[in-house]
Amino acid sequence: xxxxxxxxxxxxxxxxxxxxxxxxxxxxxxxxxxxxxxxxxxxxxxxxxxxxxxxxxxxxxxxxxxxxxxxxxxxxxxxxxxxxxxxxxxxxxxxxxxxxxxxxxxxxxxxxxxxxxxxxxxxxxxxxxxxxxxxxxxxxxxxxxxxxxxxxxxxxxxxxxxxxxxxxxxxxxxxxxxxxxxxxxxxxxxxxxxxxxxxxxxxxxxxxxxxxxxxxxxxxxxxxxxxxxxxxxxxxxxxxxxxxxxxxxxxxxxxxxxxxxxxxxxxxxxxxxxxxxxxxxxxxxxxxxxxxxxxxxxxxxxxxxxxxxxxxxxxxxxxxxxxxxxxxxxxxxxxxxxxxxxxxxxxxxxxxxxxxxxxxxxxxxxxxxxxxxxxxxxxxxxxxxxxxxxxxxxxxxxxxxxxxxxxxxxxxxxxxxxxxxxxxxxxxxxxxxxxxxxxxxxxxxxxxxxxxxxxxxxxxxxxxxxxxxxxxxxxxxxxxx
RNA sequence: GGCCCCAUCGACUAACGGUUAGGUCACCACCCUUUCAAGGUGGCUGUACGGGUUCAAAUCCCGUUGGGGUCACCA
Numbered sequence: 147x148x149x150x151x152x153x154x155x156x157x158x159x160x161x162x163x164x165x166x167x168x169x170x171x172x173x174x175x176x177x178x179x180x181x182x183x184x185x186x187x188x189x190x191x192x193x194x195x196x197x198x199x200x201x202x203x204x205x206x207x208x209x210x211x212x213x214x215x216x217x218x219x220x221x222x223x224x225x226x227x228x229x230x231x232x233x234x235x236x237x238x239x240x241x242x243x244x245x246x247x248x249x250x251x252x253x254x255x256x257x258x259x260x261x262x263x264x265x266x267x268x269x270x271x272x273x274x275x276x277x278x279x280x281x282x283x284x285x286x287x288x289x290x291x292x293x294x295x296x297x298x299x300x301x302x303x304x305x306x307x308x309x310x311x312x313x314x315x316x317x318x319x320x321x322x323x324x325x326x327x328x329x330x331x332x333x334x335x336x337x338x339x340x341x342x343x344x345x346x347x348x349x350x351x352x353x354x355x356x357x358x359x360x361x362x363x364x365x366x367x368x369x370x371x372x373x374x375x376x377x378x379x380x381x382x383x384x385x386x387x388x389x390x391x392x393x394x395x396x397x398x399x400x401x402x403x404x405x406x407x408x409x410x411x412x413x414x415x416x417x418x419x420x421x422x423x424x425x426x427x428x429x430x431x432x433x434x435x436x437x438x439x440x441x442x443x444x445x446x447x448x449x450x451x452x453x454x455x456x457x458x459x460x461x462x463x464x465x466x467x468x469x470x471x472x473x474x475x476x477x478x479x480x481x482x483x484x485x486x487x488x489x490x491x492x493x494x495x496x497x498x499x500x501x502x503x504x505x506x507x508x509x510x511x512x513x514x515x516x517x518x519x520x521x522x523x524x525x526x527x528x529x530x531x532x533x534x535x536x537x538x539x540x541x542x543x544x545x546x547x548x549x550x551x552x553x554x555x556x557x558x559x560x561x562x563x564x565x566x567x568x569x570x571x572x573x574x575x576x577x578x579x580x581x582x583x584x585x586x587x588x589x590x591x592x593x594x595x596x597x598x599x600x601x602x603x604x605x606x607x608x609x610x611x612x613x614x615x616x617x618x619x620x621x622x623x624x625x626x627x
Numbered sequence: 628g629g630c631c632c633c634a635u636c637g638a639c640u641a642a643c644g645g646u647u648a649g650g651u652c653a654c655c656a657c658c659c660u661u662u663c664a665a666g667g668u669g670g671c672u673g674u675a676c677g678g679g680u681u682c683a684a685a686u687c688c689c690g691u692u693g694g695g696g697u698c699a700c701c702a
Contacts, residue, residue: 364702
């Protein structure tokens with residue numbers, strides 16, 4: 147039974163890289179009929195942000211990712227919040243010491259900083275030296291016991307072998323090995339008795355029966371420590387899969403400085419969750435097909451960890467925009483109208499769902515995101531209050547007044563359907579010896595006041611005969627025909 | 628700097644020893660046309676470099692270069 151987990155820290159918004167990690171875990175679980183767990187890793191009390199855990203869950207749900215076991219849903223391996231599992235970590239920290247795979251250290255943060263600085267100045271790579279620092283080995287059994295008994299501040303550190311290689315297999319990268327002498331004696335239990343990530347993580351993964359650890363590449367360097375911990379406790383190691391990083395255009399790790407990184411930012415900017423998920427799914431993985439558009443179910447059906455790429459992927463917003471417009475064109479109009487109605491009202495427009503749906507139908511191919519609708523379609527809801535100067539300058543001539551009047555009369559006699567309007571206009575243009583384009587632009591100017599918009603005849607049909615004639619007359623007066 | 632990871636068009640990627648190195652986004656041109664789009668057609672540009680192995684290398688091996696990640700009582 148496949149069991150995977152997404153384990154964010156409640157320190158803020160959900161990063162798009164986090165979304166992809168959560169998504170791959172979810173897809174992998176669903177693909178194999180397994181279980182996807184959400185675990186909150188809140189062992190660092192100093193970075194805790196109020197309400198962040200709930201926000202994370204809300205955002206994940208918006209994206210269409212549902213967990214089988216989570217803090218709110220519960221499950222057989224709970225609790226799913228690390229701060230509620232502290233006893234377990236202390237117990238296994240002690241167990242590790244018992245097995246001589248970890249030890250007590252009494253150095254203060256200041257002493258460590260000083261040592262670090264000294265070594266750095268000397269140009270030596272920093273690693274905790276358990277033969278010279280203040281710990282149970284240098285202090286001796288009696289002194290250690292005395293310090294422990296009197297409750298002196300202490301930490302528990304991993305006892306990493308001084309020689310040999312640490313090997314593990316990565317489902318994405320293959321076999322990896324690192325010299326044990328390059329691995330630091332990581333702190334497992336802090337002086338406040340709280341566990342660090344490394345301890346809490348492996349204890350939880352073990353007791354939550356996690357079979358595959360799928361996480362970002364930034365965890366690769368600490369995986370040897372995790373492997374060592376599983377071994378020391380006599381636990382079976384899970385399979386590891388480290389995902390390639392999401393990158394800025396300059397190839398550095400995706401960061402706030404160079405654009406939006408919060409999933410919420412994209413949601414608020416009007417991207418569909420289907421598009422974001424689809425886009426992010428294809429960053430670092432691809433089912434070897436030429437297809438670009440996938441529903442969540444299709445992603446589940448084709449997801450394959452062995453096809454995940456090794457190299458980082460640049461997050462290209464232009465392609466996201468394209469993908470979003472694909473969804474914009476495919477979605478039902480009534481659904482789009484319903485979604486954007488609040489924004490329409492907020493911009494001062496009162497309209498009906500049906501009319502709004504028709505408007506969207508006319509403009510959806512001209513925009514990338516739903517939230518562009520209000521600003522793009524003002525003329526569909528009220529007559530223009532001003533006319534684009536440059537456009538008018540280019541297309542309006544006083545001698546157009548008379549022909550336009552005649553055309554308007556001719557159009558009045560039709561059934562005011564787009565096809566008839568077009569046919570009549572073309573016929574009239576031919577008859578009067580004026581180019582169709584001239585009429586088109588003048589009508590657009592008079593009716594919409596703008597240079598860009600939906601198809602002219604479709605727009606006129608939707609606006610209705612009375613409204614169009616009114617706008618034409620108004621313009622004629624304003625322009626001084 | 629130490630350690631680890633990585634390397635196909637500008638970007639996302641396909642090709643798991645044999646293809647004229649394919650697709651998508653972006654870009655350019657043309658067509659369509661009623662503005663803007665969309666659509667259609669075509670084009671542009673790539674296996675980082677150097678050595679091997681092999682009849683045959685983008686693909687396997689080694690090295691170089693380049694990029695990234697990581698080196699906390701943060702995750």
